[in-house]
Amino acid sequence: MSEVEKTFIGGLKEKLVEDKVIDESELDPNFAKEIQKYGGKDVMTCLQCGNCTGVCPISLKIDYKTRSIVKFCQFGLKKYTLGTRWVCATCYRCYEHCPADLNPAEVMIALRHIAVREGIIPPFVKTAVTNLVKYGQSVKPDPEIEKIRKELGLKRVHSEDPEFASVIREIQVLVHASKYDKLIGIQEEVKL
Amino acid sequence: MTSYLNFFGCVIPNRYPGVEYSVRWVTGPEGFNMDAVDHPQFSCCPVPGIFYSTDKETWLLLAARNLVLAQDAKRQILTVCNGCLSSLLKATEYLQEPKNMGKANRILAQIGKKYTGVPVKSEGKRKVFEPVKVRHYIEVMATDVGLDAIRQRTKRSLKNIKVAVHYGCHYLRPTEHMTFDDPNEPVMLDRIVEACGATSVDYEDKLDCCGAGGGVRSHIVELANSLTQDKCTNIAAAGADCIVTGCPFCLLQFDNAQKSFSKDGIPVMHVSQLQALAMGIDPISLGFDTHHVSAHSLLRKLRGV
Numbered sequence: 001m002s003e004v005e006k007t008f009i010g011g012l013k014e015k016l017v018e019d020k021v022i023d024e025s026e027l028d029p030n031f032a033k034e035i036q037k038y039g040g041k042d043v044m045t046c047l048q049c050g051n052c053t054g055v056c057p058i059s060l061k062i063d064y065k066t067r068s069i070v071k072f073c074q075f076g077l078k079k080y081t082l083g084t085r086w087v088c089a090t091c092y093r094c095y096e097h098c099p100a101d102l103n104p105a106e107v108m109i110a111l112r113h114i115a116v117r118e119g120i121i122p123p124f125v126k127t128a129v130t131n132l133v134k135y136g137q138s139v140k141p142d143p144e145i146e147k148i149r150k151e152l153g154l155k156r157v158h159s160e161d162p163e164f165a166s167v168i169r170e171i172q173v174l175v176h177a178s179k180y181d182k183l184i185g186i187q188e189e190v191k192l
Numbered sequence: 193m194t195s196y197l198n199f200f201g202c203v204i205p206n207r208y209p210g211v212e213y214s215v216r217w218v219t220g221p222e223g224f225n226m227d228a229v230d231h232p233q234f235s236c237c238p239v240p241g242i243f244y245s246t247d248k249e250t251w252l253l254l255a256a257r258n259l260v261l262a263q264d265a266k267r268q269i270l271t272v273c274n275g276c277l278s279s280l281l282k283a284t285e286y287l288q289e290p291k292n293m294g295k296a297n298r299i300l301a302q303i304g305k306k307y308t309g310v311p312v313k314s315e316g317k318r319k320v321f322e323p324v325k326v327r328h329y330i331e332v333m334a335t336d337v338g339l340d341a342i343r344q345r346t347k348r349s350l351k352n353i354k355v356a357v358h359y360g361c362h363y364l365r366p367t368e369h370m371t372f373d374d375p376n377e378p379v380m381l382d383r384i385v386e387a388c389g390a391t392s393v394d395y396e397d398k399l400d401c402c403g404a405g406g407g408v409r410s411h412i413v414e415l416a417n418s419l420t421q422d423k424c425t426n427i428a429a430a431g432a433d434c435i436v437t438g439c440p441f442c443l444l445q446f447d448n449a450q451k452s453f454s455k456d457g458i459p460v461m462h463v464s465q466l467q468a469l470a471m472g473i474d475p476i477s478l479g480f481d482t483h484h485v486s487a488h489s490l491l492r493k494l495r496g497v
Contacts, residue, residue: 039248049453057401057419060407066318087415090241090406092365096375103366112245124410136235138242139202147400148482149209154216157205158232167233170303177299182252 027076035073040110042102046070052094052104058087066094067102073107078095078114086122121184129184135159136168157166194336196228196270196327199280202236203440204272211440214468215272215329218278223345224337225472227272231261237276240362241407248286249295255283256296259324260305268325270332272464274439275405277328278362281369284323328363330438330463331372334380342387347472350390352493355466356432356458357381357392357448358423360439361401381438384463388470395430397423402437404445413446420449427458434459434490438468447484457485467473468495 035043052128053059059066064087072081088108096105114126128138129151135141136159146156158164172190181190198219204211219226232411235258240242245252258280262269271277287293287307294453296305308323318372333342364375373380378399382392405408427435437443443460450457465478473493480487 057403058415061415061418081338086407086411088406089361089401089403089408089416089419090245091361091401093361093401095366105366109245113247116246122407122411124407125242125246128410129238132236132238137206138203138236138239139206141206145206145209145482149205149212152209152213152477152479154213155208158234161232163232167235170257171235171254173248174253174299175304175305178247178253179252180247183247 023032024173026079028078029076031076031078032073034114035107035110038110040073040103040107042100042104043070043107043110045071045100046074046102046104047100049099050097051097055093055097057091057093058089062087066108069111070107071103073111081111082115082118082120085120086117116183126184126186129175129180130186131191133172133181133189134167136171176179193227195267196226196332197231197234197265197267198228199231199234199237199258199269199273199276199443200439201271201273201276201407202239203444205445208462208479208482209217210477211272211443211462211464213477213479214464214473217473217477218471219270224228224341226337229267231265231325232263234258237271237273237279238281240275240282241405241410242346244282245407251279252283252286252296253291253299255280256287256300256307257305259283260300260307262324263310266310268327270285270327270329271440272462273441274328274362275441277326278369278408280326284326285369288323298462308350313349328372328438330363330384333384333463333467339383339387339415342384342467342470343389346387346389346470348389348470348494350388350466350470350494351495353390353490354393354430354432355385355390355433355434355436356395356430357385357398357429358402358435358437358439358442359399360437363406363438364399380459381436381463385466385470388466390466390470391431393432395432402442402445405451409445416445417449417452417489420445421453424450424454424458426475433484433493434461434466434487436461436463438463450485456489459483459485459487459490461487466477491493 403416409416446460
């Protein structure tokens with residue numbers, strides 16, 4: 001099976017499958033089960049009608065076709081599907097238009113779950129989780145905005161409040177209890 | 193009178209303080225005088241694009257923590273953001289499943305919290321619980337406050353202003369959660385804009401995605417921007433003076449993306465800012481200076497210059 005490297009918008013390079021011939025040794029027979037475990041329960045019932053691709057705002061723009069991804073998942077082509085996981089905008093249009101009432105967006109979300117567990121973690125995920133365990137918010141407080149808040153007569157953001165420390169502790173307990181800190185690799189930020 | 197808990201989320205307080213100010217102003221004594229208070233312990237909802245996408249268990253725990261606070265305060269959550277709405281609403285639905293609730297409560301016990309839902313009545317010894325109500329600002333304005341009340345309070349004429357409304361995906365979909373507005377032909381935001389005295393213009397692909405959601409903006413910003421560019425082309429073709437949305441993340445995307453493909457851009461604002469403008473607030477308090485696209489063109493038109 002041959003791979004072709006394609007350049008997407010923004011210089012992102014992904015290796016895509018070009019040939020229709022698939023070598024059996026590349027298939028992961030448990031891939032569909034893994035997807036179902038993480039919430040993509042509809043993956044095997046897809047009839048490949050292609051409505052999802054037709055309404056997908058991302059499929060219009062780049063070489064990412066919802067229908068093909070679901071097909072690859074059905075085959076068990078794990079390594080080819082994990083490359084496309086973060087381009088889904090989770091707009092749920094595919095779900096809205098699926099004649100069989102399946103939810104392809106949840107399949108994409110399950111792919112992200114699997115990718116993260118394989119150690120493929122985009123840096124922005126790490127940043128957001130770090131912000132959450134540090135400030136209790138996913139967006140980092142900005143000192144410039146803090147000045148404008150003062151001018152408008154608004155209170156300081158909660159995360160700047162000393163009383164908020166107990167909330168941050170609670171968040172850290174939860175993140176640690178579900179082993180999420182280890183999964184994302186931010187154990188050193190969680191100080192319990 | 194229904195009592196609410198303000199849930200501003202992450203983007204509004206840390207990026208668009210003007211939106212926070214106008215929401216407080218519109219719901220406060222100078223506006224509709226609603227019973228809406230803050231909860232000092234609310235954290236991030238958490239973001240569906242990060243947490244729901246990578247670990248549903250952690251996502252549910254963090255969302256349940258916020259829901260417990262609202263449950264104990266016996267108030268409805270008033271979200272100002274589509275992301276917070278979809279995350280918290282989905283969490284209440286997950287927690288209806290006894291297995292999920294039990295699992296979440298076992299870990300929540302470590303921080304001394306327990307999610308049960310709000311007790312509504314008791315049948316003998318058994319108590320009947322209802323999930324915590326999570327509401328969107330647009331829905332509350334259109335139904336609880338009412339369009340007539342909005343119309344009556346309009347002081348400043350927005351007659352000449354043409355508005356392109358953008359609902360945002362998570363206000364509309366997935367439809368099993370969103371039952372308050374028609375997902376294929378939503379009307380509430382258009383009606384609020386009309387009640388404020390402005391004209392809501394129709395444009396092509398009105399319900400399309402802004403491009404930011406689900407981590408796309410953080411992953412490949414050019415891809416997100418090219419989706420926004422398509423939307424802005426359609427909006428400009430309809431001759432709109434500004435874009436009004438109910439979601440701060442869509443607002444952030446429209447506001448930041450436009451400088452990558454156009455020089456001036458179309459001003460973007462949150463629906464609460466438009467309401468506050470109509471109700472006669474001094475535009476200086478709307479925090480337009482934190483927006484990247486200048487709102488001068490709009491304000492000049494308002495003054496009739």
